[in-house]
Amino acid sequence: RKEVEQDPGPFNVPEGATVAFNCTYSNSASQSFFWYRQDCRKEPKLLMSVYSSGNEDGRFTAQLNRASQYISLLIRDSKLSDSATYLCVVTFIDSSNTGKLIFGQGTTLQVKP
Amino acid sequence: DGGITQSPKYLFRKEGQNVTLSCEQNLNHDAMYWYRQDPGQGLRLIYYSQIVNDFQKGDIAEGYSVSREKKESFPLTVTSAQKNPTAFYLCASSKLTAPYGYTFGSGTRLTVV
Numbered sequence: 001r002k003e004v005e006q007d008p009g010p011f012n013v014p015e016g017a018t019v020a021f022n023c024t025y026s027n028s029a030s031q032s033f034f035w036y037r038q039d040c041r042k043e044p045k046l047l048m049s050v051y052s053s054g055n056e057d058g059r060f061t062a063q064l065n066r067a068s069q070y071i072s073l074l075i076r077d078s079k080l081s082d083s084a085t086y087l088c089v090v091t092f093i094d095s096s097n098t099g100k101l102i103f104g105q106g107t108t109l110q111v112k113p
Numbered sequence: 114d115g116g117i118t119q120s121p122k123y124l125f126r127k128e129g130q131n132v133t134l135s136c137e138q139n140l141n142h143d144a145m146y147w148y149r150q151d152p153g154q155g156l157r158l159i160y161y162s163q164i165v166n167d168f169q170k171g172d173i174a175e176g177y178s179v180s181r182e183k184k185e186s187f188p189l190t191v192t193s194a195q196k197n198p199t200a201f202y203l204c205a206s207s208k209l210t211a212p213y214g215y216t217f218g219s220g221t222r223l224t225v226v
Contacts, residue, residue, distance in 0.1 A: 008153065032211060043203055043217035044156070087155065091213070101207075101215065103148075105155035 003027060004090050006104035014112050017078045021107045023088030024070045033064055033071050036087040038106065044087055047073075078111045085109070115140045119204050119218035125226050126191070126198065134189045134221045136204035142216070143209050145187035149173060150201045159202075162187055163209060191223065199225050 006023045013019050025033075033050035048055065050062040050071050061074040071090075075082055088104035117138040126132045136145065144163045148156040158171030162181040176195025181187055187206075191198045202221045207213040 004155075032213075034215075041201070041220075041222070043220050045217070046215070049212075091211075099144075099209065099213065101146075101213075103156040105153075 002104075003102045004088055004104040006088050006107045008105055008107060010108040010110050012110045012112060013078055015078055015080060017111075018074065018076045019078055019109060020072055020074045021086055021088075021109075022070055022072050023104050023107075024068075025088075025090045025102075026069070027090070027092050027102075028066075028069060030069075030090045030092045032091040033062075034089040034091075035060075035062060035071075035073050036089055036103075038085045038087055040084075044103075047086070075109075078109075080111050080113060083109055083111045117204060117206050117216050117218040119202075119221050121221060122219065124221055124223045126223060127226060129193045131190055131192050132223065134191070134202055134204075134223070136187045136189065136218055137185055138187075138206040138216070138218075139185060140206055140214070140216060141184075142206035142214070143184070144207045145181070146205045146207075147171075147177070147179065147187070147189045148203045148205065150203060156203065159189065198223055 004025050035047040036044040037047045038044040048057050050064045054063040059076045063072045085106040085108045087106045090102050120135045146161040147159040157173050159177050160179040162168035178190045204218040207215040
């Protein structure tokens with residue numbers, strides 16, 4: 001089982017739609033959670049951190065469910081510019097006391113006019 | 114402005130050649146990382162370093178080598194032993210403690226010709 005799993009998609013949605021992505025992680029000791037956005041042939045960029053209480057940034061809402069070990073990203077009122085790949089990222093401290101980031105394979109979103 | 118710089122942006126390698134990818138950061142980050150990304154795949158960790166003159170193998174280190182002679186620099190050499198080197202290579206840096214401030218370079222696209 002992969003440490004971080006995402007549905008690769010693609011998710012094809014019309015402009016203005018609401019779309020949600022989920023990501024599951026296997027290590028219950030995971031500490032921090034993030035969503036990154038990656039445009040085609042570019043580097044990933046931090047979209048938002050995910051906090052236990054859930055957090056919102058404009059049209060984007062991130063939620064964490066530690067009991068079920070998943071995080072989610074909700075995008076409301078989708079724009080054409082939201083088309084990208086969204087990477088789920090999980091951090092934990094390994095047995096050598098080293099912080100490790102684990103990336104999901106990403107979920108591709110295509111917003112159509 | 115602080116940031117992380119990768120060069121070159123595009124690199125072509127002949128079969129049997131070693132090539133070195135550059136990564137420099139001026140963020141005063143202790144940790145630096147090299148990832149490989151193949152089409153439709155997530156990021157896979159090649160090597161990482163948390164301190165000068167020390168580095169650790171990631172999940173796919175075979176056929177690669179690194180050095181960390183300066184805090185700011187973490188070059189990656191793709192050796193002839195790497196059988197399938199065509200990929201997008203991303204360098205990243207971070208602090209060692211949260212918030213990590215994880216930052217990516219813009220990537221190097223390596224193609225074997």
